[in-house]
Amino acid sequence: xxxxxxxxxxxxxxxxxxxxxxxxxxxxxxxxxxxxxxxxxxxxxxxxxxxxxxxxxxxxxxxxxxxxxxxxxxxxxxxxxxxxxxxxxxxxxxxxxxxxxxxxxxxxxx
Amino acid sequence: xxxxxxxxxxxxxxxxxxxxxxxxxxxxxxxxxxxxxxxxxxxxxxxxxxxxxxxxxxxxxxxxxxxxxxxxxxxxxxxxxxxxxxxxxxxxxxxxxxxxxxxxxxxxxxxxxx
Numbered sequence: 001x002x003x004x005x006x007x008x009x010x011x012x013x014x015x016x017x018x019x020x021x022x023x024x025x026x027x028x029x030x031x032x033x034x035x036x037x038x039x040x041x042x043x044x045x046x047x048x049x050x051x052x053x054x055x056x057x058x059x060x061x062x063x064x065x066x067x068x069x070x071x072x073x074x075x076x077x078x079x080x081x082x083x084x085x086x087x088x089x090x091x092x093x094x095x096x097x098x099x100x101x102x103x104x105x106x107x108x109x110x
Numbered sequence: 111x112x113x114x115x116x117x118x119x120x121x122x123x124x125x126x127x128x129x130x131x132x133x134x135x136x137x138x139x140x141x142x143x144x145x146x147x148x149x150x151x152x153x154x155x156x157x158x159x160x161x162x163x164x165x166x167x168x169x170x171x172x173x174x175x176x177x178x179x180x181x182x183x184x185x186x187x188x189x190x191x192x193x194x195x196x197x198x199x200x201x202x203x204x205x206x207x208x209x210x211x212x213x214x215x216x217x218x219x220x221x222x223x224x
Contacts, residue, residue, distance in 0.1 A: 030208065030210040031210035033212070033213070035215075040217075041147075041198050041200070041217055041218035041220065042215060042216070042217040042218060043153070043200065043202075043215035044215070045212050045213060045214065045215070048210070048212050050210065086152055088152075090208065090210050090211070097155055097158070097166065098155070098213065100152035100153060101152065102151070102152055103150075103151075103152055105150075
């Protein structure tokens, strides 16, 4: 069993839809990261969470430490949101490593 | 400046060639990372440098040789690579290298080994 599980693996939505991507983890963590990777490679860090909820524009990330679960929400989705979204955890037992989920390929159709 | 730069963007090399990838950051970060990413897979950690010292080597073959000449610069020297080494190579940096640090990623070097 992977330490970080993401779902769904692939998601297709119509422009304007509300999108949720889920991440579950099985290790103790110091923080959870949501990353975005566009075609062509570059990775952008969207959020780093250790508790609660964060919002940036149309993106909202939540984490429930007791349930070891995080969600990334996108409101009013747009085709430019099409990318791979990756959940990664910094484990409390390992100082310098991130453990990555397998990623969610999001496609938003106009 | 929150940018990590990587050169070259694309590299094609033969199995007998020697080449180097370069990564640079000017954010004052003291941890720098090399990742390898195959298509449709998450990044795999290769090396971590912390305060210019190699702190993690994830059992990477010796045909990959990292170097950290100073706190801003990270190189990856390549020699006698195999076609299966073709991948996107990502560099990242973070403040001190803890799991709670935000990692800033470069755009990557897409490597093709013929």
